[in-house]
Amino acid sequence: MAIAKAERLMNLALCLLGTRRPLAKRELRSSIEAYIEAGSDDSFNRMFERDKDDLRELGLVIETVDALDGEVGYLARRDSNRLPPITLDAEEAAALGLAAKIWQQARLAGAASGALQKLRAAGMPLAQDGEDYEDRTPHSALEPRIPAHEAAFEPLMLACRDRRPVVFDYRKANAARPEQRQVEPWILECWRGHWYVAGWDRGRQAERVFRLSRITGKVRSRQGAFTAPVPDHVTVRETVESWAGETATGTARIRLRADHGYPLRARALSVRDLGDGWDELEIPNGHGLDAWLVEFGPDVVVLEPAELRAEVIDRLRAVAKG
Numbered sequence: 001m002a003i004a005k006a007e008r009l010m011n012l013a014l015c016l017l018g019t020r021r022p023l024a025k026r027e028l029r030s031s032i033e034a035y036i037e038a039g040s041d042d043s044f045n046r047m048f049e050r051d052k053d054d055l056r057e058l059g060l061v062i063e064t065v066d067a068l069d070g071e072v073g074y075l076a077r078r079d080s081n082r083l084p085p086i087t088l089d090a091e092e093a094a095a096l097g098l099a100a101k102i103w104q105q106a107r108l109a110g111a112a113s114g115a116l117q118k119l120r121a122a123g124m125p126l127a128q129d130g131e132d133y134e135d136r137t138p139h140s141a142l143e144p145r146i147p148a149h150e151a152a153f154e155p156l157m158l159a160c161r162d163r164r165p166v167v168f169d170y171r172k173a174n175a176a177r178p179e180q181r182q183v184e185p186w187i188l189e190c191w192r193g194h195w196y197v198a199g200w201d202r203g204r205q206a207e208r209v210f211r212l213s214r215i216t217g218k219v220r221s222r223q224g225a226f227t228a229p230v231p232d233h234v235t236v237r238e239t240v241e242s243w244a245g246e247t248a249t250g251t252a253r254i255r256l257r258a259d260h261g262y263p264l265r266a267r268a269l270s271v272r273d274l275g276d277g278w279d280e281l282e283i284p285n286g287h288g289l290d291a292w293l294v295e296f297g298p299d300v301v302v303l304e305p306a307e308l309r310a311e312v313i314d315r316l317r318a319v320a321k322g
Contacts (some may be wrong), residue, residue: 011030012052012055017081021075022073024184029044031238060235061076074188092224152168153212156212157220160188166183168183169215176318178217181203181208182202183199183200183208185197186200196212197209197210197212249304252285252305252308254281255279256280261299290308291315294312
């Protein structure tokens, strides 16, 4: 459905941009295959009006002209829809080239590669263009990557883009079995190498954050519009960070096996050598820390607070039960 609509919008845009005179709706209907197959006039009219509004929302300037025969005509003049010349300095070009190399996920990698090819065709030097940029920038042995291996990533990315509700089975870290969730997805965020989706949980009538690796089975799209308002992007990002444990409300003391848990050591407020291959760390304590500590398995022992220790033990027991 998404591909068919995208193709229909592209065909309509090409017709409106390619004509030298206004085209009536009947002419557009006979020129675009999807409109020919629309069936009734009412079905075609509804489809055409939605498509026209979608193209205008995407930025295409569509003019409405009264023709001599009394019909209304439509066209999109090229001069009204031509973008200004793109100019990038060296730092901006480097940032675009670097961003395009980050994605490993196939769909995003193809889109990024196509965008870079268009910029090169326009004469823009980019960071991965070899000597043009490398002569000005020192080599780095590190290359950033944002992995997106979860099967739920692509359907959720499309659902966020198209504002479509979804249904999926979700297993909490301390639960033995998954539960079905009906969610209006707002945004995907990557935090500490894990992907999260934030949105409105219809069943609980509240904002929730879900870790993609805990989604089991397929993500299924649902018809209909969102029932809750979508908050500002910055607000959602803060929610993900808080839910995943970024915002600290206190501190915790843990024992950590020597030469292990380097992400924990990077956040440590203090480190003390206990001997016998163990260190004691004081780390920030916030929402989600228990789930993160469980990932380090036997290399971490929580000393305090008692609530955090109990939460980690409960999660480990749930994992042991399968």
